[in-house]
Amino acid sequence: MAGVRTSLRRSAPALLIFAAIRALGLVTLILWSHAKGKDPHQLLSARWDSLWYVRVAEHGYDFTLTAPDGRVLSDMAFFPLLPWLEQGVSAISPLGFADSGLLVSALASLFAAWAIFLIGDLLHGRRVGITLVALWGMLPVGIVQSMAYSESLFVALSAWSLYWVLRQRWVAAGILASPAGLTRPVGLAVVAALWVAAACQLARRNGDWRAAANRRMVIGAVLAPLGCAGYVVWVGLERGSLFGYLDVQAEWGNGFDGGVAFAGFILDRLTGPAFLAGAGLLIGVAVAAWAYYLCVKQRQPAALLVYCGIVVGLALCASGYFGSKPRLLMPAFPLLLPPAVWVARARVGVIVAVLSAVSVGSAVYGAFWLNGSGPP
Template sequence: MTHASTLIPSSRTKPNPGTKDRARVSPTVAMGGAVGLFLTARLFGVAVLALASWRTGRNPLALLGRSWDSLWYLGIAAHGYVRTERTHLGVVSDMAFFPLYPALVRVVTALSPLSGGAAGLVVSWTAAAVAACGIYAVGARLHGRAVGTALVLLWGLLPHSVVLSMAYTEPVLTAFAAWTLYALLSGRWLWAGVLAALAGLSRPNAFALAATVVAAALWETGRCVRERRRVTHRLWTAAAIAPTGWVAYVLWVGRHEGSVLRGYFDLQRRWGSRFDFGEGAWQFVRHLLLQGDRLVFPMSLVIVAAGVVLYALLLTDRAPLPLLVYTGALLLVVLGGSGFFECKPRFLIPAFPLLIPLARALVRTARARPWHATVVVGALAGLSYCYGAYLLVLANMPL
């Protein structure tokens, strides 16, 4: 049986259904229930945001569909890569934004009467639902249906989960990530490679998914050699396919910028984003601890610190190798990258495996003390809804 203590489950094993949530309902119905909880959670979040925005005379759909990075993506969807702006760091270009999301928005606007902002929300909300299905599938395969459901609910109640209701790319990356990880856990190597390649066209940190597929393929190859089993060509094919989307876009931008290998990274530096092994982040943390700042910044620090603790718990739990590599790579980008500190929690939204220890604890609490679990979920929902409304309506800061 596949269990979380294995580094990567064999494709010949079957999922662990858990001891108390065996087949009373079909897997499809169970997944539907989990996704229904997620959609309900996000619907309440949007309702709270709408009330807050109306009280300040603002349109909630405009906030969700046309805020910050959404405007850049919608511009690409409508006009292609043509926009540049001059900042104190230099001239920034819309080529810093990967092409998959605007391409999907363009498809929706071409096939429907929706405008750019509404089409962007349709893409994001659909991707969030697909991601919720995949997250449930991963959780249920490893620890049973109850944990899968709790995992989806916790993901929908993150303090910064308002991003899942915005015209942003995190839902798209998470959808690809969840199903790529599920494909790896179930031994579907070619699917994993193709999904990781498509994910590579969605966001810069999607390289974490390609690295996961390559690492998993190498691990499985080593295991086959040790066990004197034949190494299937699917392993190497998946490892070769997985990085193609991300690499192709980075090289294309580099060629346009005049340096195939460095062009994209130079472009990101002009946006103030670079990997400096945490130097910039540490300097900002020192400023925050010594001088303080607006609520968004200490909240971001708490969320990132919680991510580190949860990763340590995931390691202690001996989670499967793909989950460790994927979440570790995303955490590395957040901890070692310099840029908008307030955006770091958003970069961790696709790192849903970090929530597995909390989901397992929530299920144990719900079985032993249902009222306690209800209070915990209610508190998380209140924090998520109030903080999400604050971020979009009051904070007036990039997300």
């Protein structure tokens, strides 16, 4: 417990800054939504993916929806950990499932910020850790961190798992990687990061896994994929097909085509009336690629590079839901380490001015985005 208190004291400035950024985003959303005649609570808790999670919490996996284009959409596309937590919170509190999802997301975002700070602090010092958390909180799509979505929960579990990988606490890392894999399919990125880090460590020890430390490494590596594998196997059994989960995703229009469909989507906009939207998407892809290059150049630990590379690759190379690409990139927080190091070198006054301006811009964009017609 003493270690937890020490860690919290050291992390407190980062967590307070993060909470302030999220509060600014929520206040801006409330004001914007009321001006538009919309209910901000509904926008956060009862639209798009949130509705699917709540339905799973209420009824289990028993629902399909026929889309206007004839696709049959199954709720099995949504991993179960968030609905399970919504059930648990609702069972011990007066909150309904939707509000339970909001509470889980709010708490998870703080735990995510805590782990992200610790990673930045471990690699580059406290100032970079604080800046890294601030940058993650003020992402243009940062409002998702306050929604009844699974992003905050996933980042909390994956960031803590990665932190323990960096500290070579393999069993703890594996224990956290497993529920990360029960949260989103990209949980495989956490598993791969742990496996690669373990393989590198084992190679440095001449492949001798019999030592106690190496046995703990093996245990962590075995535990890590159990969550994701368990759910995928269950879906396969329910669907009567080894590739049942991939079939479910295909029915939703999701797949992995190396980015061909996304490139075509951008090209259509660049050659049509939505040129500015296409240009913005192209710039966004270039920025993500450049940021990852800087991560490699920065010589980040292999676990972070593997995790981040898979998250970015899956987000940009999936064949569907192009408007959700920014949200799908949100777990790739190591991309923010190079700019965090750069910003942290400036004078305190400059840092405060820059981060304040970006926070306001992010809050306004998040309110505008969430009041739009399409899902984030």
